[in-house]
Amino acid sequence: MMAQDIGWLKPPLVDSSSTPSIYRMTRRGNLSQLLTLKTFRAGEWIVEKLLAAAGMISILFIALIFVFLFKEALQFFKTVSPMDLIGKWVYDEYDEKWVFKTMWQAISSVPKYSLLPLLCGSFLVAFPSTVISAVFGIGCGIYLSEVASDKTREVLKPTLELFAGIPSVVIGFFMLMVAATPLQDIFHTKFRMNAFVGALGVTIVAFPIIVTLVEDSLRAVPKALREASYALGATRWQTIWRTTLPAAISGVSAACILGFGRALGETMIVLMVTGNAALVTGNVFSTVRSLTANIAAEMGYVEHQSEHYYALFLVGAVLFVITFVLNIFAEIILNRMRRKLRM
């Protein structure tokens, strides 16, 4: 090892008593020793590991939920064929013939576990609510990001985010007690509680999500692009329509997908206001039962580890897969946008 005078490390004209310790140390030790010395700070080590653990635990929990859910769901197929998830041939004693029944009727002499009515229910609620939230949410996001003054935004944005904080049972109660009857009068629907009322309720929770994400993605569009557009003589509206919105289109699509995922996952509002009759229908004014509401409604009285119990887990797994896929889609689309804008 070289032992050499490394006094040159000390800056000139500095009083040695006030110089930083590294200079004093190097005067005594030697440079190669100093440079290879590992610094160990216990506090830093602990914090680092704790943060890593926090991150890992959340992944672990998701993985465990995933495993548990699928383990239970797959038990269902021990006793029931996958075909039953679509429908079941049942002998109708009254008509004296075999009929193909696409019904969810778990408590019955011949239990029927068709997912079709539940999927219909979920989509009849989630789809209209996403369309409504997207139309107003994109408009509102554009307003917040491009038009509103800072002051307006400071008031409006937190107010909108409050919507997301309203407990869904409160929204469900409001839709049930206040909104459902006038809506029936307006649309002259057969059922007071129907998918459309549910969709409007779910809109209240999906809308703020879409607004926030749309606004974020519009604001992520570099200012330079807007300037370029204005400098070419574009008006504000032309700039929004031809530059800002197209540049943010991936973020806007992702916002809609995530809003859709949220709408699919919503349980309480749907359970309270859609009437819960599991029908295979395409009519939004029909009463429906969603995947989520079905679990919530039946989990309370299901017999532990029965066929019915596993069927509910299967419904949960289906829901999980759908939202999981939607989220991955949204993530891919957002990544594409970040690449496109070079952020």
Added chain:
Amino acid sequence: MNRPETTEKNLKTEHKSGVEMDEALVKIKTRALSVYYGATQALKQVDMDIKKQAVTALIGPSGCGKSTFLRVFNRMNDMIPDTRLEGKATIDGIDIYSPNINVVTLRRLVGMVFQKSNPFPKTIFDNVAYGPKLNGVTNRSQLEEIVERSLIQAAIWDEVKDRLHRSAMELSGGQQQRVCIARALAVSPEILLMDEPASALDPISTAKIEELIHDLKKEYTIVIVTHNMQQAARVSDYTGFFLLGELIEFDKTERIFEVPKDKRTEDYITGRFG
């Protein structure tokens, strides 16, 4: 377009800047122009005559107001809240800050190229066609013609003609900047403002842009902000030196660089500060 010849005889007006210029050759004129951002004064009483079909360079240290000055002419400063302007800025004798001026039309007349190349995340074709489309050109063949002409003018046609329908983001920085110049030219402006157009580019791309500026001045009035003294000397006919919002000296480029009148100009161009 009538282009009166400059002769010693018809140089009539004289300003404190020291430049004598025939009124008929003046494209842009400012008188006692001050710009404020809130309480800060970014420009102080600037008088300048900018000549038609010539290159005018604005030099000075960072924060001296040269970019603010440039952005006066297409009113891009309007977009910054709390901006206030005093004095007069005219183009062809028309006060561009008079209340009945249509800013959108003004900006179609005064093109701008920015410091950092900022192509839209669209195809090269759509980038250049953006301005004409705003002006209501929808005919495909007409658009193609404009795009080709602009790209040729911006000296990038040969490099991109085979990939007009690929994203402009795939191009190199220097190519992007020339596409941005083509985009600005596509609306047939009369004035081209360039805010340090080559500051982020390598020497070869810079040389190409400078050559381009030299060609463009035959048709356009060009105002260029630059940090690069050699660049100002190479490309411009007139140079204005700004310091702390003030126009210290404005003269023909060779005079600014050879016989500056003001000590501060001399200090700056010889690199003693800034």
